Amino acid sequence: CLETLIHRWDAEHALGIDSVLDPGLAGDGVAEVIEIMLPRQIGRGRVSAPQHAVRFVAADTGASWVLGPGDPVAALHGAAADLLLTLWGRRSYDDPAITWEGDRDAGQAVLAGPLVP
Numbered sequence: 001c002l003e004t005l006i007h008r009w010d011a012e013h014a015l016g017i018d019s020v021l022d023p024g025l026a027g028d029g030v031a032e033v034i035e036i037m038l039p040r041q042i043g044r045g046r047v048s049a050p051q052h053a054v055r056f057v058a059a060d061t062g063a064s065w066v067l068g069p070g071d072p073v074a075a076l077h078g079a080a081a082d083l084l085l086t087l088w089g090r091r092s093y094d095d096p097a098i099t100w101e102g103d104r105d106a107g108q109a110v111l112a113g114p115l116v117p
Contacts, residue, residue, distance in 0.1 A: 002029040006088050015092075021081035023060045029084040034067045039117045044089055047113030053108045058082050067110065074107025076100060087115055 005025055009111035010018035034056075041047045057064045060078035066072055077084060082097040090096065093108055100107065 001025070002032050005029060006084070006090070009085065009090065021084065023058070023080045026084040027058055027063050027079035027100055029059050030058070030063075030080060030087060033066050033084070033087045033115055038067065038113075041117070043113055047115070050110045052106055052110050054110045056087075058083060070101065071089055073110070074100060074102035076107070087111075089116075 001026065005021060008023060008031070008102045009019045026072065038047070042049050053066050053068035053070050053072040055064055055066050055072040055075040057075055057077045059077055063080065076086065076093075076098050077096040077100075078086070082091060082095070084097055085091040086093065091109070093100075093104075
């Protein structure tokens with residue numbers, strides 16, 4: 001369901017349709033990337049385990065997630081859909097829909113990997 005949500009966004013975006021992602025589903029997608037997809041990528045040797053943590057804060061749902069070990073060195077803030085699209089590489093880390101707090105360079109290093117297949 002969540003990967004289909006991303007591919008629906010891809011198709012609509014390609015057609016010039018302003019796609020709206022449900023905030024609850026998008027939040028579930030953020031959790032899926034952090035809790036399932038990234039560990040799978042690490043297990044398959046596609047990316048190294050993060051050395052630091054980054055927090056994701058969804059302004060529209062109030063939810064937050066931490067990717068990586070220890071206290072977060074940085075945080076990304078935005079709508080759940082924008083956070084999800086960023087994790088899937090559909091938005092850049094410079095997108096105005098995303099704001100950074102903390103050590104952005106260290107945060108971007110944590111997120112440099114392929115996080116999803």
